[in-house]
Amino acid sequence: MALSIKDLITEADRCVACGLCLPHCPTYRKTGSEADSPRGRIQLMRAVAQEILPNNARFNEHIDLCLNCRSCESACPNNVNYGHLVDTSRAIFMRKKSIWQTIAKPFIRHRYLQYGLAWSVWLIQKLKLSNLLQYVVPAAKVLPAINMPTIWKTLYPSDHTQINKGDVSLFLxxxxxxLDNQTLKASIYVLNKLGFNVHIPSQQTCCGSIARQMGDSYEAEKLIAQNQAGFADNMPMLTVASGCGAGLNDYLPKHNVQDISAFLMACDWSAMKIQTLAKRIYVQDPCTLRNVQKSHQTVYSLLKKIPQADIQPLAGNGQCCGGAGAYMLTQNDMATNLSNDKIIAIKEDNVAILATSNIGCSLHIATGLRAQNLNVTIEHPIEIIAKQVGFVGIL
Ligand code: SF4
Ligand code: SF4
Structure with a gap:
């Protein structure tokens, strides 16, 4: 739930303006403007909440340019909850609704529209009409090659008839x-093989993060309430996209929300035969996994289970890639500027395989790579390890 104006002011008052967060802020590093820093934004939010400054276009621009990457939160010695401050400011003060908000809203809310979109994209790609689609809708350049859409069962039982490790639910x-049902299939495959029954509640919906980012807290809360009703609160609720995991962790605290890599690292793998993979795999840390869920290290530990795999962090992992949900569409200049830093790091280290736990990062970095005709395989860590334990792409 977004804060009240009174609570926003109280939380903003906790900022002692020490500036320790400034070097960690990507937008401040790029623009050098105090108004694009966490400290500056907090002062602006408080001044607008107290009606000392007007809620005008300039204020909105500085808040819109924030990625909500929450690097500032990780650096803050006073534990100022910047995420709640910016979510609240967007909910209360955002004046102009983006075109993307209008377009995205029905797709976020209705799963049958998501399936319709997936089938349309899949068909367009099969008919080799992607270039035509990008000509009509330039934003379609972020779309990856997708698999045929899947209608999920509500239960995928464990492979083991005797060893049953219990039940988990999977957030789609x-x-x-x-755009990436392969990662979901890989997750189900590995969980079943480890002895877990995987439930896919049919009532589930979007996590609400995109709606919240666009200032629509009413819509975000409706989506959270639907997920709350759809998922049992006593069963681990596993997420594969760290952006969803972060939003659900923040706004569905009574549910046992866990990133899939963190959950798998706590499991017993002793009976699992993992094939060798003598390759170097670089790992990109999504901000939502690093700064919000704080479980990015489990991705490295999980991939290190693969014999002979050399697991390395991508240089500059502390800085957001610029994907940030809808940010890559609404703030294209800054988003591209930030993804260029990732492309430089990828080129400098001759990266051939990049693992990332967030679909938004994957789409955004892949768009930058395609623009420079660079051939890098980007995969979710679960897909990489699933292939080493026998996953061939089908369930
Ligand atoms: S969330 Fe990220 S972009 Fe926004 S102020 Fe904090 S560090 Fe800067
Ligand atoms: S580090 Fe924390 S207390 Fe210091 S300026 Fe940044 S938000 Fe304020």
Whole structure:
């Protein structure tokens, strides 16, 4: 739930303006403007909440340019909850609704529209009409090559008839379900093989993060309430996209929300035969996994289970890639500027395989790579390890 104006002012008052967060802020590093820093934005939010400054276009620009990457939160010695401050400011003060908000809203809310979109994109790609689509809708350049859409069962039982480790539920996520069902299939495959029954509640919907980012807290809360009703609160609720995991962790605290890599690292793998993979794999840390869920290290630990795999962090992992949900569409200049830093790091280290746990990062970095004709395989860590334990792409 977004804060009240009174609570926003109280939380903003906790900022002692020490400036320790400034070097960690990507937008401040790029523009050098105090108004694009966490400290500056907090002062602006408080001044607008107290009606000392007007809620005008300039204020909105500085808040819109924030990625909500929450690097500032990780650096803050006073634990100022910047995420709640910016979510609240967007909910209360955002004046102009973006075109993307209008377009995205029905797709976020209705799963049958997501399936319709997935089938349309899949068909367009099969008919080799992607260039025509990008000509009509330039934003379609972010779309990856997708698999045939999947209608999920509500239960995928464990492979083991005797060893049953229990039940987990899997959160699909609208972007992952539409554009990367391979990662979801890989997750089910590994969980079943480890002895877990995987439930896919049919009532689930979008996590609400995109709606919240666009200032529509009413819509975000409706989506959270639907997920709350759809998922059992006593069963681990696993997410594969760290962006969804972060939003659900923040706004569905009574549910046992866990990133899939963190959950798998706590499991017993002793009976699992993992094939060797003598390759170097670089890992990109999504901000939502690093700064919000704080479980990015489990991705490295999980991939290190693969014999002979050399697991390395991508240089500059502390800085957001610029994907940030809808940011890559609404703030294209800054988003591209930030993804260029990732492309430089990828080129400098001759990266051939990049693992990332967030579909938004994957789409955004892949768009930058395609623009420079660079051939890098980007995969979710679960897909990489699933292939080493026998996953061939089908369930
Ligand atoms: S969330 Fe990220 S972009 Fe926004 S102020 Fe904090 S560090 Fe800067
Ligand atoms: S580090 Fe924390 S207290 Fe210091 S300026 Fe940044 S938000 Fe304020």
């Amino acid at each position: 996520g609208c972007a992952t379900n539409t």
